Amino acid sequence: MDTLLQDLRYALRTLRRSPGFALVAVFTLALGIGLNTAIFSVVNGVLLRPLPFRDPDQLVRLHHTHPEKAAEGGPFSPQDLEDLQAGATGFEALAGYLYQAGDAALNLTSNGEPAQVQASHVSKEFFPVMGVNAALGRTLRPEENVPGADRVVVLSDAMWRGRFNADRSLVGRTITLQGEPFTVVGVMPPSFSFPATEVEAWVPISLIGEDDIPRERGLRWMNVVGRLRPGTSPEAALGSVNAVLARLAAEHTDTNEGWGRARLETLRDSVVGPVRPALLVLLGTVVLVLLVACANLANLLLARASARERELAVRTAMGAGRGRLVRQMLTESLVLALMGGVLGLLLAVVGVRALLRLSAGTIPRPEEVGIDARVAVFALLLSIVTAVLFGMVPALRAARGSTSDTLRDGGRGGSERRGGTTRAVLVMAQTAAAMVLLVGAGLLVKSFWKLVSVDPGFRSEQVLLASLEIPEDRYDGLAKNVYRNELIRTLGELPGVNAVGAAKTQPLQGGGEAYEFTLPGRTGADATMSPASGTLIVSPGYFSALGIPLLRGRTFEANDDLEESPAVLMIDQAASRRYWPGADPVGQTVSLGETPFTIIGVVGDVRTEGLAADPQPTVYFPFGVAPRSATQLFIRTSGDPALMAAAVRKAIHGVDPLQPLAEVRPLSSAMADTVAQPRFFTILLTLFGGVAVLLAALGLYGVVAYTVTRRKTEIGIRMALGARSRDVVQMVVGRSALPTGAGILVGAFGALLLTRLMASMLFQVRPADPATFIGAALLLGVVALVASWLPARGAARIEPTQALRAD
Structure with missing residues (x-):
């Protein structure tokens, strides 16, 4: 111990005599260690920490698949889920939920300015399956997931703190959602953010009525999460699911043919799987940066050891062994590394905050990312390993020097001959x-x-996006269309506005509704049209507002929104090529259930599922066919769309002062x-x-x-x-x-x-x-x-x- 303390004191005195070298070395190490620690803290929070659920390894997600339709991650219909709950033997329970980003808003019209709340609709099994209790109050009860008793809500921690100032007395009180009083029964812990970090509230799935989504076996819209029985392997559980689905496919050939299998993935893979490769690549990247820094410092120490040759030779001549010299130089390296590690840890604290801001919600589980004991230990071990990496070669090189030659030459030139090869190798490595x-x-x-140069199929330049949810308490059924059309008309009269259109969803974000159409006169697999991108619900001005080209026929007109008008739809070029190759589909008739629809037009392909996804067959409905509440307004302007935001807000509130707005911003920003x-x-x-x-x-x-x-x-x-x-x-x-x-x-x-x-x-x-x-x-x-x-x-x-x- 005395020897170690002596080495430490000598190392500190030596570094004090070379402050420039010490500063360069410490800051170089701090940069490398800080970057590694910051990225490791992200990897630790996202990939290494267990999910904040009870027995998280037992949680899985199920995806309905249809190989012929290239559907690998599809939801289930409510009826199929009920049959799985009754017949799949590998699970303690299965739960359904619905959350679609950009299409899951509830209007909050109490406690301040009207706002939209991102909500997930969940079945009665949801919270028991997840195994998480409320931090304040309780979660939803099974008896509350039925019509008439379902005006209850569980809030996220962020919603509770941000909108309600962390008021603990809120539990048991009512707030106004969708124009109805909802009782707040609980607040979830900060770590709970399933199925998405954007979710601010959880409500019973029974609130989704038949007018919203018909309860038909052929309509698949419920996501499914399950908890495995103890001792049951995922393969065995999936086998029990596929047995039920195969039976349903045989019993319900009109709706389930081809849907006889499912895919299972762990909930961890579902949550963090998409970013795991990127995070590991980043971790490998900062390790390489640290290795470059170590090579730099090794070269600096080699040069410094050369300058200290005479000192080391004198110490050797006075009886210091080579092992003692190596230990002394490694001690100096360790002191530098620990100083760099401490500074690097401070840089990592700042770096983690910067990373989370820069990520803008792209990293899952951001609430788990931070500097904790595991990260601090990582930084300490990394400092020690780093000291060995950059200190060992110079220490051994200095200890192998010839004492007599060094004393005779006075330290001139000898090290250059001995260390040139080592320095060259280090240069090559870095x-x-x-x-x-x-x-x-x-x-x-x-x-x-x-990616950003890909043609999305529409033109976002000079388009302003306004997102809202039509209040169902004031606008029911077709009254939604009347109100929406009034908004479109009012916005269209603003100076500088060239066109206004509306849709249920934003482009590039998916959200098409799953409908299957019958093609008269065809048999087998060609007898149905199941557009991969689903059916989008749009207004007559949608295509002109977004600059989507009309290739054949016509677009929707105002009369197509009327209930008594003939049922019409439009398709894109991908659907035309897939289902009517070499023919003109305009004028053709397809059926949805018992209702025949006439195809009136074909438009250009849009990358509905994102820039990286190829355009897939898409069908377009007018709002008259499906009067949805979710509304995205697209306002094409003659100038900078951002300058129109205030006028658009004023115009919308001029039609309905209580209308909450989620966002008003240029469409290019949303893209x-x-x-x-x-x-x-x-x-x-x-x-x-x-x-x-x-x-x-x-x-x-x-x-x-x-x-x-x-x-x-x-x-x-x-x-x-x-x-x-x-x-x-x-x-x-x-x-x-x-x-x-x-x-x-x-x-x-x-x-x-x-x-x-x-x-x-x-x-x-x-x-x-x-x-x-x-x-x-x-x-x-x-x-x-x-x-x-x-x-x-x-x-x-x-x-x-x-x-x-x-x-």
């Missing part, structure tokens, strides 16, 4: 790591550029939200790649500058014997080009292997994209050339007489 990161960042940048996750990961990987390149450049510059300093006499002699400045520059740059070029080649090979892990993150870009690899190599080569040329230029200016005199 260049290789930087190459891997540059390729990864380049692939994501190219992928993101291709940007749909690519928020790839943008987030692209920014981070590009930032980390840039940091690695900068560290690699600084490391190369430091190595070359140090080499020039150590070879100053040699360079002076060469110039005295007639070497030109250009020859000196070529010599210095040429010697640095070998490890740099080798590092680029090794890094390219490593990137070729590692970027395969990024395949799921890329859009229309191959992991082995040649242009990205060539571009990264050229960029890194140019950076390395500049980093070595700067000190080489200084070497070329050495005066031979001064160099020889200094020697």
